[in-house]
Amino acid sequence: GAGVSQSPSNKVTEKGKDVELRCDPISGHTALYWYRQSLGQGLEFLIYFQGNSAPDKSGLPSDRFSAERTGGSVSTLTIQRTQQEDSAVYLCASSLVPGELFFGEGSRLTVL
Amino acid sequence: AQSVTQLDSHVSVSEGTPVLLRCNYSSSYSPSLFWYVQHPNKGLQLLLKYTSAATLVKGINGFEAEFKKSETSFHLTKPSAHMSDAAEYFCVQSSGGYQKVTFGTGTKLQVIP
Numbered sequence: 001g002a003g004v005s006q007s008p009s010n011k012v013t014e015k016g017k018d019v020e021l022r023c024d025p026i027s028g029h030t031a032l033y034w035y036r037q038s039l040g041q042g043l044e045f046l047i048y049f050q051g052n053s054a055p056d057k058s059g060l061p062s063d064r065f066s067a068e069r070t071g072g073s074v075s076t077l078t079i080q081r082t083q084q085e086d087s088a089v090y091l092c093a094s095s096l097v098p099g100e101l102f103f104g105e106g107s108r109l110t111v112l
Numbered sequence: 113a114q115s116v117t118q119l120d121s122h123v124s125v126s127e128g129t130p131v132l133l134r135c136n137y138s139s140s141y142s143p144s145l146f147w148y149v150q151h152p153n154k155g156l157q158l159l160l161k162y163t164s165a166a167t168l169v170k171g172i173n174g175f176e177a178e179f180k181k182s183e184t185s186f187h188l189t190k191p192s193a194h195m196s197d198a199a200e201y202f203c204v205q206s207s208g209g210y211q212k213v214t215f216g217t218g219t220k221l222q223v224i225p
Contacts, residue, residue: 004155033213042217043156043202068124091155099144099213103155 002026005091006104007070009012013082014112021077021107024096032069033101034077036061038088049075114138116205118216119167126224130174133191135203138184145186146204147177150218156202162186173197198223 001042005024019038045059049069089108093101119134144163148156161170167179177188203216
């Protein structure tokens with residue numbers, strides 16, 4: 001498909017388990033963003049990748065969160081030792097023009 | 113630091129009446145401004161963008177926004193609300209390249225039949 005693809009769309013896990021969320025951006029988009037959206041909240045910036053530059057990790061809430069982007073394309077957001085407060089929708093977006101972001105439909109994470 | 117303020121967290125209008133969603137930005141540079149819409153359980157979709165061309169910007173689904181530098185505003189309007197417009201709307205500012213993308217806190221639009 002031509003859009004941003006995220007998987008899984010829904011993930012239910014137990015507290016303490018690790019999870020991986022995947023984002024497949026639009027081909028050719030050099031910038032990739034991860035955001036978190038908790039129930040009733042706005043978007044919380046997590047991390048940003050731009051080409052081969054070092055990522056901007058300033059939004060990651062703790063060292064349990066990490067992300068990588070392989071080959072300038074697919075990105076994986078990993079949450080270790082999940083906590084209940086990690087429950088949220090995790091949104092990925094890619095961009096070719098600054099500010100013009102194309103979003104995936106999100107991965108809904110529920111930590112029991 | 114740049115910031116985006118959406119003045120209303122919730123707006124309720126009757127179907128067929130005008131919509132006004134307010135947004136103020138703050139930036140030292142000439143910004144690029146965007147409005148995004150998020151329907152329930154969906155990702156965000158670009159509605160329209162301002163990038164220093166015409167100050168009145170037309171977007172999808174009949175929405176418009178006007179850039180007013182003197183007021184540092186970029187309010188979103190639509191002459192006549194439709195039930196399908198019920199969603200959350202985000203005002204976004206981009207300055208200084210990819211990295212500086214700032215989202216407002218969102219406005220939930222309710223359309224009453």
